[in-house]
Amino acid sequence: MNQLSCFVQSCNEAEGGDSAVSSTKPVADATPKTARGRRTRQNILDAAEKEFGERGFHEAAINRITESAGVAMGTFYVHFESKESIFRALVSHMGQLTRRWIAERVADAPDRLTAERLGLEAFIEFVRQHRDLYRIVNESQFVAPDAYHEYYSEFAKSYQRRLREAAAKGEISQGDDEQRAWSLIGISVFLGMRYGVWDDSRPASEVAKGAADFIEFGLKPEAR
Amino acid sequence: MNQLSCFVQSCNEAEGGDSAVSSTKPVADATPKTARGRRTRQNILDAAEKEFGERGFHEAAINRITESAGVAMGTFYVHFESKESIFRALVSHMGQLTRRWIAERVADAPDRLTAERLGLEAFIEFVRQHRDLYRIVNESQFVAPDAYHEYYSEFAKSYQRRLREAAAKGEISQGDDEQRAWSLIGISVFLGMRYGVWDDSRPASEVAKGAADFIEFGLKPEAR
DNA sequence: ACAAAACATGATAACTGGTTCATGTATCAA
DNA sequence: TTGATACATGAACCAGTTATCATGTTTTGT
Structure with missing residues (x-):
């Protein structure tokens, strides 16, 4: 358990x-x-x-x-x-656990866009399995702001790097990768909260699919 | 003040x-x-x-x-x-204040996509002016979870409605509006944290512009 | 076997801060 | 003016905490 x-x-x-x-x-x-x-x-x-x-x-x-x-x-x-x-130790551990879990599930994605979908799906599943730990991370914002800051900055940094690489390969468009990284994190966190913590009735894969569509095409009509 | x-x-x-x-x-x-x-x-x-x-x-x-x-x-x-x-009273008040502020700044946007950009810009400015209040809302997650839940559910509900209307008018693509609403909220909250609370050196309009690009076109290459 | 280091104990010191209540004082309606 | 209601006071109460420490017990290296 x-x-x-x-x-x-x-x-x-x-x-x-x-x-x-x-x-x-x-x-x-x-x-x-x-x-x-x-x-x-x-x-x-x-x-x-x-x-x-x-x-x-x-x-x-x-x-x-x-x-x-x-x-x-x-x-x-x-x-x-x-x-x-001990609280900080828990937070720091959470970061590693989350990153590792997602990394595994994303390892053999053929491209960035697929990786986004799989990563989000993995994240939602992770949250469902670790509601407690998810809460701990969130609360660190108030108990140990620097730990919280580091937690997400770490995420953002590697996220940003992967976006840059993907953009270089032409898998995704050019853009401000720092901003895009934080946007993607925001999407994950809020979908994780909404569909992971508050309501787990929808399959994670379904949520991830819908979100992946938004992430890929945006809101622009007739884009596909 | x-x-x-x-x-x-x-x-x-x-x-x-x-x-x-x-x-x-x-x-x-x-x-x-x-x-x-x-x-x-x-x-x-x-x-x-x-x-x-x-x-x-x-x-x-x-x-x-x-x-x-x-x-x-x-x-x-x-x-x-x-x-x-009294904490709950403050949270509930914050919701109204935020919604009102954004609504004003978005009122005369010609279309949904523009509204998204103006809304995000307004939100970041709001956060910069009200760091304290922003913190109160975030902490309500732990102090008064139902107040927090209501705060964002309220946001999501009206967001969702506007997306649906915009989709009907053909201003944006069709999609799962609930998910998209929560995604957009996530983007705002995390950009607000990153560029509003943690670092306010970049002009809000610039951040909003970059994000709006992502929101409109997604990550797809060559989409424009 | 024996000393030294590591680990474990649990009663309690020392404190914090929300809430209460008996007792006032201001305000208002008639 | 007067009675009733609304508002204000602040010392004291009290429950609940973290952290400590002097004293034991186990484990380890030699």
């Missing part, structure tokens, strides 16, 4: 900025050294995902997380510096 | 659903009966807008709101039922 396996390697960058300060104090937020530690850390992470996803950052309670993880309060702070810190 | 004049008439719908229960207790959240009351209420509202906008819902403090409004803590609860209640 929980998709947070293979988390361990991805959590150090959270506090990465000023980590040159290697204090002699216990370094929370770092990968544990023993198997027991890793197990515990993972349990806390899983519990946190559930708690944050269900209640949101502010309503979420550390004591509920630790209880649900089957450890004592203090243990939380052995592994994480603070409530915000 | 503050755009919350003409607020009074719009705040009753917040608790409107089950208001048949006309208790004998002081009805907070209703329009005050005397001039003094209206003045005070407005002061609180203005202060709340600033406070919520700057700090976000959870960091915002009632005592700072009342202090900034020049009234005592208790006075807040004479006029509003709770912290969440």
